Amino acid sequence: MDELVLRAQRFINSYSVEGIPAVEENGKTSWEVMYALTRALQYELGLTTLSDNFGPATLARLQSQYPVIDAGTHYANLLRIVQSGLYCKGYDGGEIDGLYNDRVAASVDELKTNMGVDVAFPRGLTPKVFKALLNMDPYVVVAGGREDIRSVQQWLNGRYVGRANFFILPCDGHFSRDVQKGLMLAIQFQLGFSDDVATGVFGPATKEGLRNNPLTVGSTGTWVNLFSAAMLFNRRPGVVFTGTFDSLLSGQVRVFQDFVKLPVTGNGDFPTWASLLVSTGDNTRRGTACDTVTQVTAARAQALRAAGYQYVGRYLSNVPGSTLNKMIQPGELDTIVAGGLRVFPIYQTFGGSAEYFNYAQGTVDALAAIERARYYGFKAGTTIYFAVDFDALDYQVTDNVIPHFRGIADALRAHSAGYGPSIYGPRNVCSRVGDLGLVVNSFASDMSTGFSGNLGYPMPENWAFDQISTVSVGSGTGLIEIDNNIVSGRDSGQGSFAPAPIASNLDVDFDMAQRAQLLSEVQNYLVSIGVPEDSFPLPEPTVRTTTSAFGLLMQYDAIVTALARQLRMRKSLIQCPLFWEMRKFNVLDPIADDNVIAYYRDGNPLGSPDSSTGLAQIFAATAINSHNHCVTQNIIGGRILDTSSDGDMWEVWQQLHSDDGYNISTVPLVLIWNASLLGQGRPGLDYGEEDTRRVMGRYNSTDPDGEYGYQLIGLYRVFEKYNAPLRG
Template identity: 40%
Template structure:
């Protein structure tokens, strides 16, 4: 699974934590925002800041622009860069000093400092933003410096000012799993090494900035100057490494123990080599599948401070996108490899060369005694791939089918790829829902061999997916050392394979190969189940149709889930073009039978002229036009004696947001004064993969057959309805069907036995 070269992530991106305790509305932050707009709005390139009382980059950047204006910079930017630094040092060579009590001179810079302190959570002792720098502001600066670990007076030098005008935090973030020992290390780095590292967060969380700072300290110990100590672990840094052992003491031991604390292998730092230190080193080496030497050697240093570690170290596992010949498989075995990762489906390169494992290749591999761990990746190189949550169903079902066809035995772990540097907000919004759908597919009747879900990706992605309960093992993408999801994160506890180096493996012919460390957790597959033989071409053909079939099933799920009806379907074997009963509700006054027909090959446009086309923005949200169409159509219908559509529009919007394409139409038919059927019909967009030459669609029709019981009233009739081109069977269908059936399916409230039926239905609308 080779990566292309990737640039380091912008340091202004939030790497691994949302400081939500600082995002809440705060009166003094609001006053800071109001002061900024009053003072600078319309000046130079300041723009404005939202007045919402929430600390975030928008407010911090506004404070930076304000400072730049005060420094005479007319083209302000959201960055405290070299130009701002130079002008600050020129204006205040010794830093900004606290005013004497009662001093009359004022400065907007003092107000900027106050606003930044409030955004950091430090009180300046005043209920207003002022243009003075008195004792309250000075005390807040001292408190922040103490939290940083630098101590000292209330002077604000350029490093302190940079820290003020950042999202860095200096209080222990206990709610986010902060570690006091990590914070002590951070404070030591700030107090002793800041000429090399600058001031880093002192929040107790091991992250990108701290990892870089540890490398800069290493470079200092190796003799580099502050300007030479970039924090990049290159060939020079490796060459000058010193082995730390029982004969060592001082800063080298301190740094090694600090790295062990950050990697969860030591409790506290030490400058003296002792038994605890020796045991921590051995434990780290064992857990990372390194040679257990008991000393901090080159390989250990590199694994402590970079994700990929020493690329020259021996590996037992590997993975590749090459369909292996008998000769290539044998050469891998002879080179010392015991496990090889191979793709279940797909192609690679512009020439679309197959990378898919096939039955002949399995024979080549197993004949040598190699074990195979399967990888599924037909995308996943960018965030948009994960924007449709149904993609998880598609990939999960496709992978299960492909693994069965190849004979992977019961309990095999299949690794699904997240092959880009996902930030935490992308993991939460896109990746976790994707794996939730994969997990649902693996929990369905389709997974008759009880295959397990594995995750391939950067360390943070693997850890979060695992913690959510969606993956059994991790295949870690550690080659990309610049990934924000790798820098500053320990390896996931459940790691099975750790990809750390790509090179050309010499065989006949030579081919690209990734070296993977092997933990032994996933034994992989050495013996395959007997399956009917199919050629590579036939398997590729089957996989294409399997993917389409999975896409159709995922679309059905996307329609049913917003109505709380999918659980019933996920536990049974069902077929297209067949009426499937989903739920029956028997109440005192009414019976509602819910069923579904999912038809294939219907086309892309409903015959209903009032059908609404579903369109989405680039970020996957519904367009304003689609939302407006749903709202307008929903508002047209009226139910006499009830006079409301309740949250009907919200339910249709939920379906539209789930399917992200196609269209929705509805109908209402009556077969008597107490019987009617309401239907919602949802038609998919094109489901066939681009370039496949195929055209595939699926139409899901949900029918709600409603029967009012004769004892309700001898002269009972349906309420008078005005459709007027309405979106759906309005009347009681919108009320009873969408809400009662959905509520019953999810264990909601039953219709009350006493009282008017419509009042009971109205009461259910909150569900």
């Protein structure tokens, strides 16, 4: 807690004005605090409509009433807003006493210097600086930022802040959406656009202006400053901010042009400007790859090949419930190859919002993609592009997308025998997932130029395809609409296929129309063996009821189904121990988990090196032994782990504890290992009931003929009653 920010929050909460909401007094700067200060300013300026937006009306009123705020300003609450804003930005705001004293003046001067506008605004606090004060932009380098980028941000602010529609950019050393727009405005100002014409949009007039201002070795001046700034923002190694286009800069341009597959000229020509400024680059370029939701017939293949295309991206599956039939059709791959084209596969069902993405769903997607890819005959070495088809903000990449791709990578590593995980999505998403080594290639969705994940982010280093435009190719029966893609050469697709036989009698997703009926039968069975709906008089999540455990089981039905299909075993066999352990969760389980955390994280020797944890209550040692057995039997892929290694034990335990998808994925491996310990055959689609009972009995006991197995076999019969009729 920052005591001075707390004082600012208390000042905000001293207002008793409709439209100025109270803020939490936690001593932490946030958008909520800045919005409240903005509303307080609007109130003090006499505006009748208060909003979070420091917009044109607020700026105009401030300009007319207080064009400069300094020691001659005697308006206590206005100055308290300034002081509060300074504290929230990390500067000395005085005492929030309504006085523009020497401390406040020094902080305002420091703030303007950090912004790069101290020369443009030498005296006091001006309206544009006030606007920048009441947002969350930093004006010092923050984690991962670069001083050379910050210097460009300051240069842009100092040079263009006097233009009406140019507002102070962050100076944090990071290229971002706002900085990209600021650079585009600077280019338009350099082209002579008036304030009402300059919008920061890469439109026809801007493109024409850049075509008319090429840069070559020997060029000097502001155009070179702007070009070198764009190179820096795209994180080109070795580039410095300069006003001289020398041979060194030309060489760096050549490297960039080769990287994005432009003609290598070494000049600051229009195609290079375009690739530096917008994600599509020059979207009139014709690529050699495409992707399409439309079946490629012989006539369409011929049209594509005639237009110069060599690679086609096609979908492995449809979106459930959609009427759009976008997946590869019977015989289509042979037609494509006969037409002289190669194919790269894309997997996408939904993927249009952050809520879809998590480790368990990543596992489901990977297993479904494996099944479809094998069905179509894609061979080992194929990379499958999994789609992130929404404007993922950075925190959503961290919280949702990265765990999702960990699930994909783990599942492909374990079950695919040679398929590589790759990603389709905005630049930032591709780069962040790629930087963690979770994907082989990136397919940049650069056509979405307005996406936050494309604006202000360079091309991913591992890009294979770059989607830049939608075009139509061919005519008559050969007419086809495609997304036009530039090719890097990292992925040459597949040109031959060996379709796998269609598997039968596999389990499928549960028919949720029967959910209530199945729950009722599960409840009745459990009551019959002495397990009531609620075994403990304690609220969740301290314990679970039958209904809540069943709800979790249904929530994860897709991953259980996918695992059963992939491992060719009965879904009911996985469901029984998983459901039982979720239902039996109690107050002692978290205590055991805390002891393990204390042992590894805190180094407490009185803690425990292992506990049964997560949804299915699995020990790390059990998970490792099961994993190793399945690896040595070539059931899954992966490295051998060591139960005597604290590093392996802690890593596996944490995944079991915190990642439901990983925990559930371990259940069938434990059952397979149990069968080997009992000298039984591996659980399969025709596994007998007696073998099933003994394998489940071994899940939570060394005695396969104990009570546990007999309790679960009755539950198994209930699940089988509903699962069996659904199988194809």
